[in-house]
Amino acid sequence: MTTIIDGKAVAASIIGAIKGANAALRAQTGKKTGLAVIIVGDDPASHAYVGAKSRMAKECGFFSVQHTLPKETTQDQLAALVHKLNGDDGIHGILVQLPLPQHLDAETIIQSIRPEKDVDGLHVANAGKLATGDLKTGLISCTPAGAMVFVSRVHGRDLSGLNAVVIGRSNLFGKPMAQLLLNANATVTIAHSRTKDLSSICHNADILVAAVGRPEMVKAEWVKPGATVIDVGINRVAAPEKGENNTKLVGDVALAECAPVASVITPVPGGVGPMTIAMLMANSVIAAHRATS
Numbered sequence: 436m437t438t439i440i441d442g443k444a445v446a447a448s449i450i451g452a453i454k455g456a457n458a459a460l461r462a463q464t465g466k467k468t469g470l471a472v473i474i475v476g477d478d479p480a481s482h483a484y485v486g487a488k489s490r491m492a493k494e495c496g497f498f499s500v501q502h503t504l505p506k507e508t509t510q511d512q513l514a515a516l517v518h519k520l521n522g523d524d525g526i527h528g529i530l531v532q533l534p535l536p537q538h539l540d541a542e543t544i545i546q547s548i549r550p551e552k553d554v555d556g557l558h559v560a561n562a563g564k565l566a567t568g569d570l571k572t573g574l575i576s577c578t579p580a581g582a583m584v585f586v587s588r589v590h591g592r593d594l595s596g597l598n599a600v601v602i603g604r605s606n607l608f609g610k611p612m613a614q615l616l617l618n619a620n621a622t623v624t625i626a627h628s629r630t631k632d633l634s635s636i637c638h639n640a641d642i643l644v645a646a647v648g649r650p651e652m653v654k655a656e657w658v659k660p661g662a663t664v665i666d667v668g669i670n671r672v673a674a675p676e677k678g679e680n681n682t683k684l685v686g687d688v689a690l691a692e693c694a695p696v697a698s699v700i701t702p703v704p705g706g707v708g709p710m711t712i713a714m715l716m717a718n719s720v721i722a723a724h725r726a727t728s
């Protein structure tokens with residue numbers, strides 16, 4: 436029997452603990468966790484994600500501010516806002532939603548966030564800590580941290596002897612995911628758009644993680660029988676079966692055909708997605724505790 440992981444339920448239990456940590460912070464210091472989320476432009480999917488993050492921050496009892504900037508915002512204007520938030524004692528976490536409009540240099544903006552407030556774990560100081568095996572003193576990128584919670588629940592914390600394949604090499608997901616798996620002693624392969632014979636590489640994976648942004652790319656034949664399959668893709672596709680002009684969300688894994696082959700699989704929606712938000716809240720409350728202790 437295949438287990439389909441209920442990401443909403445796992446995320447809800449983490450959110451319960453975060454509410455408690457935020458309440459403890461308030462009791463000890465009189466302060467709330469402060470999270471600032473910045474969004475530039477009007478991409479509807481980004482607005483939906485940011486809205487969900489801001490709402491969850493409020494639900495956790497945080498001081499939550501959302502800065503919604505027009506798409507014409509200049510590099511200097513955005514840099515000035517980050518600079519102001521860096522110096523604001525009431526703000527412990529800063530998230531700049533990606534992608535930014537093309538005229539903006541996202542990397543420079545991300546690197547200008549104070550590492551202690553970089554709740555996305557994208558600053559080189561945080562990425563470097565993860566790369567060198569320090570998982571304690573920095574902040575770890577939220578989606579891989581969330582995916583890793585699922586992996587640990589299935590396999591425990593020691594992945595010795597297991598082959599893990601991560602499809603995707605982004606700074607936001609693929610690279611930190613591979614490092615987390617490696618740190619847990621898995622034998623890790625990072626595959627990407629230039630990889631040859633992807634299906635046979637995937638077929639060797641005890642843990643297969645897909646983060647490429649290609650709807651239902653991973654097919655049943657790619658999956659090793661009994662594997663754990665983590666789907667990080669969120670793709671909006673046409674859904675003619677729901678009527679004309681209707682759409683639906685699917686992952687990078689063809690769920691219906693892969694589920695019977697896998698032993699554990701995450702659905703889209705309702706798998707990794709809710710965990711990203713939960714881990715953002717976790718990073719924020721960690722940053723607040725560190726700033727106030």
Ligand code: GUN
Nearest residue numbers: 530531532533534555577
């Ligand atoms: N865009 C899509 N996912 C993310 C994320 O986890 N963080 C940020 N900053 N932008 C994103």
